[in-house]
Amino acid sequence: MVGEIESPEELDADERDALEALLQRLADDEYVLAERYTEWQVRAPTLESDLALSNNAQDELGHARLWYDVLEDLGYEEHELVYERDPDEWRHSTLVERPFAEGDWADAIVRHYLYDVAEELRLEALEESSYAKIADRVGKIQSEEGYHREHAENWMERLATGEGHERLQDAVDRLFPHALTLFEPVDEQTEETIVDAGFRTESLEDLAEEWVNTTVPxxxxxxxETPAVERVHFDEYEFEVLDEELPDKRGRDGSHTDAWNDLHDEFTRTYRELGRSEATKIMETAE
Amino acid sequence: MDVDTVKERAEPRAFSPADDMPEEYRRAATRMIEFHANSEIMGAYLERPFIRQAPSIDRKLAFSAKVQDEIGHGQLLYRAAESLGVKTREEMLDDLANGKGKFLNCFHYPMDSWVETPMIAFFVDGAAMRRQATLRRTSWEPYAHAMDKVCFEEGFHVKHGESILATLMTGSKKEQEMTQEAFEKWWPRIIQFFGPTDDKSTHHDFSSDVGLKTKSNDELRSMFLREYIPKAERYGLEIPDEPRIRERDDGTYEVVEDDLDWDEFFQIAKNDYEPGLGQINGRKAAQDAVQWVRDTLEWENVPEGSAKPQAAD
Structure with a gap:
């Protein structure tokens, strides 16, 4: 039933783990994507596109915060989740961690598009979550995400002519396999529990199928062109992600590409430098 | 309108694009607003690494929003500058990329550590607020109008900077010491923010006569010191011994000018200071790398037979 579960106390140990895994996937995707988006601030092609991508970054950060906040139900605090987890404990898809080559706006736009179609589908599958707080938050996030997909599609269309076309194709070749990891499970057992407990009402296979049938056409x-185009038939919806189409590192299982370690190191730098991880706020006087 | 008439009629928001302004006025106003717009962009460029390095999601969001606001201010100010008909936005942005555009001294210095962020976000922005508040009474109406929005948002930036400073100065001993060290490094630069004293300022007289500037460098600097010395001390920062500063009987402040490095200041003013050049060129490289996108947009936006591409987002 929608929103019937009010607190993790109503869950058994496996269900709690599954809820945690689901929330981490959601939060980490949004957070890491936002980190990458902010790289375009003061570097976007025009002042106007700079402002627009900054909005996206802030939206995603806001959503990450909403999900990290739900994780507090399970006894975590935001600063522990963001600043004190080891890099291999993060559950985001490798799509969002990939670095940008300087000036590769096409990469940013393709990533933006592939991600936001998936995000839309994923949120629909959470609208009727059995976990009350998840169902509550979906509406707010959806109100912002609709604009994101439109923004991405407009840019895709604008860049699809001339030099932009080749750059888009390169980005698709590079990113499509990583985008497929959006639909990879943390592990099979956990994924099964996520659906059985009704935290998400659709399986990852179904979401992948819908996503491919939207993005590929x-x-x-x-x-x-996409590597999957041969296998998407417009008269039949069925699609299964093949193992050989996936990259070696899949994010969801804690394996990440090298770029992630660098990124993680950068955004935790101040926190470490100030010694905040020592969990101290010892009030020493300056005198 | 001739220059004498302009001087006679000069008052807050007196002139707009509907007036036929003499070239001398239009050039002076363009130089001033372009400098301001460039400073917004280069300030944003200096602060952008700290979006990533912020030590919490709240701070990260605030930094991202601040950098975004500054790009928005740049956009607004370039528009106000364009309205004088001397230079287009593209020309101003190109000049900035090519090292010809001038901008604030403080944004030529590199910033390496989080503890330096309140030096910009509290002190420099606070100093900028002082100046900008007076520019709401400038004689070029589009500039004054832009200042209304800029001042409103800048108020939040200063609060954000103050909050970072407050956190650092109530944090561990190490945090406090690092912050004091950063303050000592930035303090002379912040005082130089207001530029050379009135007797050495090149553009002061004309700008002031035609109502573009409503307060002199000396007045603004005194106002800033009166407000910010006590604020710094309240957070536990110690004011460095140099430059020597003395309060006069009339409440204004005297700074021993020889204690400040004016050679460096003028080197910066000419865009000849090495670290600043690094920032200018870094931004140029980033802009060049996305030239292909702007080319695509221009191509898309040129209707047949039209001479000039429209702005695209």
């Missing part, structure tokens, strides 16, 4: 319409 759209890309195809812009003359962009």
């Amino acid at each position: 759209f890309l195809d319409g812009l003359g962009l």
